[in-house]
Amino acid sequence: MPRFFIAASNIFGGIAYxxxxxxxxxxxxxxxxGEAFTVCDGSGNDYSCVLTKMTEDGAEAEILEKKPSDGEPSVYCTVFAxxxxxxxxxxxxxxxVELGAAHIVLFPSARCVSRPDEKSLIKKTSRLQLIAEEAAKQSGRGIIPAVSxxxxxxxxxxxxxxxxxPLFCYEDERELPIKTAIESKPDAKTVSIVTGxxxxxxxxxARYAAGAGMMSVTMGPRILRCETAPIIALTAVMLLTGNL
Amino acid sequence: MPRFFIAASNIFGGIAYxxxxxxxxxxxxxxxxGEAFTVCDGSGNDYSCVLTKMTEDGAEAEILEKKPSDGEPSVYCTVFAxxxxxxxxxxxxxxxVELGAAHIVLFPSARCVSRPDEKSLIKKTSRLQLIAEEAAKQSGRGIIPAVSxxxxxxxxxxxxxxxxxPLFCYEDERELPIKTAIESKPDAKTVSIVTGxxxxxxxxxARYAAGAGMMSVTMGPRILRCETAPIIALTAVMLLTGNL
Structure with a gap:
């Protein structure tokens, strides 16, 4: 089913504008x-609609049903990459975004080769925000996760x-497997994943993160690429919290 | 530590050729x-070496220690994509490959847009085999997983x-979460993951796969892209079998 995010203010009187x-x-x-699609208000609500007309500056659709988006997980997970x-x-x-992250935050780290200045950072996050929106639509999310x-x-x-x-994914950690860390907090409502x-x-x-109260975790003996690590950590969180 | 795969026949007399x-x-x-690196025989053995000389047609290294590669998981997992x-x-x-797959098998499926002929298939799998080799080196695997x-x-x-x-990842499956399926076979030594x-x-x-004895599993309410599904399923297997 095609899926569009629209501002909640554009949904009223049984019509989505x-x-x-x-x-x-x-x-x-x-x-x-007369054909059906879904609009989502970006706050976790889905509306089943049928297209009623194309207008000069957009389109209108009649709302048949409102329900909570079922693409939203039960934990609020922020990925810091x-x-x-x-x-x-x-x-x-x-x-x-496909896996259910609520928010993605980028940060500089000592060994980062890429160190964008402020201007290119704004450009970069805008581009990534578009990718997040595309992925949210395609995967059936109920929100568009922010990228900042x-x-x-x-x-x-x-x-x-x-x-x-608070999970800190550290290559040199040998003691605490990510599974054990996640299972130690079965009632967690908010999760953060930090990857290097x-x-x-x-x-x-790593010492700074431990000092701040983060749990340093390992994801096994294989060396994961920097873009693979957040995906794997997030999968572990979603799997073990009943969201996969 | 840099890592090279070489044929087992090129390791003898304490020297890696x-x-x-x-x-x-x-x-x-x-x-x-005099500097150190690792060679791997591709059968799960790692050799710590130091470079002794560059020759006309290659290089030689003295072997200091042989030990089982610790990048190999305890389950033999084949991914069918x-x-x-x-x-x-x-x-x-x-x-x-980063996650520990033993073998990757490609296959045609009813809704595949891409249907390579035999010639382009050979080209495609050769290219993917190179990617597998690169990933095996970089992630510290003890074998180079075959792509066929x-x-x-x-x-x-x-x-x-x-x-x-035998896991069959099916979008329309509603009953059996992948976690439950994996936990139902705690002694599995061989795993297969089929994604569409x-x-x-x-x-x-899906009926054919069920008839053949495969377990149809769901990975949650979000729609995963075709390249994301095998990664998530494999993460679930490795996490729940103690390999992450």
Missing amino acids: INSRDAEHIKALRIRQ AFSKGDRMETAVQKC AVQSFEAAVKLAAAADL PEGGFEPSE | INSRDAEHIKALRIRQ AFSKGDRMETAVQKC AVQSFEAAVKLAAAADL PEGGFEPSE
Whole structure:
């Protein structure tokens, strides 16, 4: 079923008012009057609609049913990923949205090769936000996860450490498997996952995260690429919290 | 630590004889005489070495220690993925190798858009085999997983159904979560994962797989892209069998 996110303010009186960009998409998909699709208000509600008319600046659809989006997981999971090359970030963002991440935060880390300045960072996050929107539509999410960036590793850790289950994925961790860490907090409502750059975290960064109260976890003996690690960690969280 | 796969027949008398292609790579990495790296015989054994000399047609290294590769998981997992577009297949193969897949098998399925003829299939699998080799080196695997193809869906299912834990990932499955299926066979030594093309499997294909004894499983309410599904399923297997 085609799926569009529209502002909640454009849903009223049993009608969904669709903007010109999405109306173009409706045309491209050859959806005709009387045919069904879904609109989502981006706050976790889905509306089953049928197209009633194309207008000059958009389209209108009659709402048949409102219900909570079933694409939203029961845990609020934020993924903190160190900056990396463009295509790797894109893969990570796309897959994390498919898997149910609520928010994706980029941060600089000691061994990051990629250190975008503020201007290119804005451009980068805007591009990643579009990828997140596309992935949210395609996978049937009830929200469009935000993609944002913070200016330092310390800022990322401070935010991440506030979660009920704050996971710091560290290549040199040998003791605590991610499964054990997740299972130790069965009632966690908020989860954060922090993953490093291509060369991994500096030991000083790992110490800082532990000092801030994060749980340092291992994901096995194989070396995961920087874009693979958040996908695997998020899968582990969703699987063990009953969201897969 | 840099890592090279070499034929077991090139390891004897305490010396590893390295071919010219890998010797070029050693040069590119600026590894000098006396410096350490790892060679792997591709059968699950790692050898700690130091470079002793560069020769006309390769290089030689003294072996200091032989030990089992710790990058190999305790389960033998084969991933059967329906044909899809090149870049999607590449992502799936790369990540599945990082995650510990033993073998990757491509197959045609009713809704596959991509239906390569025999010639382009050979080209495609050769390219994917190189990606598997690269990923095996980088992630610290003890084998190079083979990438192969079979000519029909039925042939893939026949092979897959022979595993102790034969998982068929089906979008329309509502009953059996993948976690429950994996936990129902705690002693499985061999696992197979079958994932579909972009449009999912036909109901008739799902019936065929069930008839062959495969377990139809769901991975939650979100729609996963065809290259994401094998990665998630394999993560679930590795996580729940103690390999992550």
